[in-house]
Amino acid sequence: MARRKPNPVEDVIAIISRLPWWVGVALALVAYVGLHSFALREGVAVVQPGNAGEFVTRTVFRTLAGVGQYLLPAVFLVGAGLSAYGRHTRRTLHRTVATGPDHAALNKMSWKKFEALVGEAFRRRGYSVTETGGDGPDSGADLALKKGGELFLVHCKQWRTIRVGVSIVRELYGAMTARGATGGFVVTSGVFTDEALAFAKVRNIELMDGKALHALISGVSVPPRFFRDPLSITTSGAPFCPECQSRMVKRKAKRGTHAGQMFWTCSRHPDCRGRRPA
CATH class of the missing domain: 3.40.1350.10 (Trna Endonuclease; Chain: A, domain 1)
Structure with a gap:
């Protein structure tokens, strides 16, 4: 299978989507203001001898700015939208798992x-x-x-x-x-x-x-x-408790068949009864 060619627009959107949504919005605003002001600059009315190259360069950049003042902010806003959607999705997912009775989800x-x-x-x-x-x-x-x-x-x-x-x-x-x-x-x-x-x-x-x-x-x-x-x-x-994952503390059994032997018990005892052999 042929390797997919990189798409700069998709790459920029992917980068912005990983940032906080407000960063994408701020970049869109800055890009529009900057490119819009450049696109509105008046060109040289008369081409002076020896300045034809400068005139062409200014014209090209002004044309690109005229297109970019809408295209680049749109790209940033798409990335910001994906960032906001991703944040909402992660919060919903977190809430769903957090309120579940166990970790089966x-x-x-x-x-x-x-x-x-x-x-x-x-x-x-x-x-x-x-x-x-x-x-x-x-x-x-x-x-x-x-x-x-x-x-x-x-x-x-x-x-x-x-x-x-x-x-x-x-x-x-x-x-x-x-x-x-x-x-x-x-x-x-x-x-x-x-x-x-x-x-x-x-x-x-x-x-x-x-x-x-x-x-x-x-x-x-x-x-x-x-x-x-x-x-x-x-x-x-200290190991983690097998029941609640709190840290455990080492204790010595005082009675029963294991009297005198060391074992790990949950630091939340008696609320948690988790144990491990020492």
């Missing part, structure tokens, strides 16, 4: 919607979000987050039943190294293998499974420090 959406949902969830936690992925679900780092002058990369994996392995985490780590990112997140609607968890633990990468993502979207069961200081979370060594 995550498994029913396309990878593109999943990526948009993750971006919206981080945006609501104060991050500026830029979509960096390509046209497929396996494009490396899909989102770039910035907060407090630091860069974080996000790799989205909308897999429904497959466990996310260590190769995906390594892929994100490579992107982090190349771009000098402070940390990263791998987000999935499924779960992670033990190898992936071990690899991420010492590399400032946070792994968020379906339960953690749903908790993030719902605004519950996520430690407040998670979004203020990601590095303190990824290097603390």
Whole structure:
């Protein structure tokens, strides 16, 4: 199949659609005012000897400005419209999942919607979000987050039943190294293998499974420090609760058949009964 030729107009619209809608509107206004004023300039009434080239150049630019004063703002406004529509779609998607009883809805959406949902969830936690992925679900780092002058990369994996392995985490780590990112997140609607968890633990990468993502979207069961200081979370060594994804604390059993043995219990105990073996 022949490769599709690039379209500059579509490229500009795509870029503007990733920016806040008001940026596109402002650019449209600036473009119209600037080109309109240039198009209204009067040309030289009489061509002076030796100035024919300048006369032709001015005429060409004035003609282009006359067309561009309508075309370029229209392109910017289309991009602004797509940006506003995308923002509305992401908010609606976020609200739908946040009000759902569980994270089952995550498994029913396309990878593109999943990526948009993750971006919206981080945006609501104060991050500026830029979509960096390509046209497929396996494009490396899909989102770039910035907060407090630091860069974080996000790799989205909308897999429904497959466990996310260590190769995906390594892929994100490579992107982090190349771009000098402070940390990263791998987000999935499924779960992670033990190898992936071990690899991420010492590399400032946070792994968020379906339960953690749903908790993030719902605004519950996520430690407040998670979004203020990601590095303190990824290097603390305490695992996440399998029930609510809060951090866990180590305790010693005082009675029963496991008396004297250490185990992890949810920091929200007794509201949450999640446990893990130490």
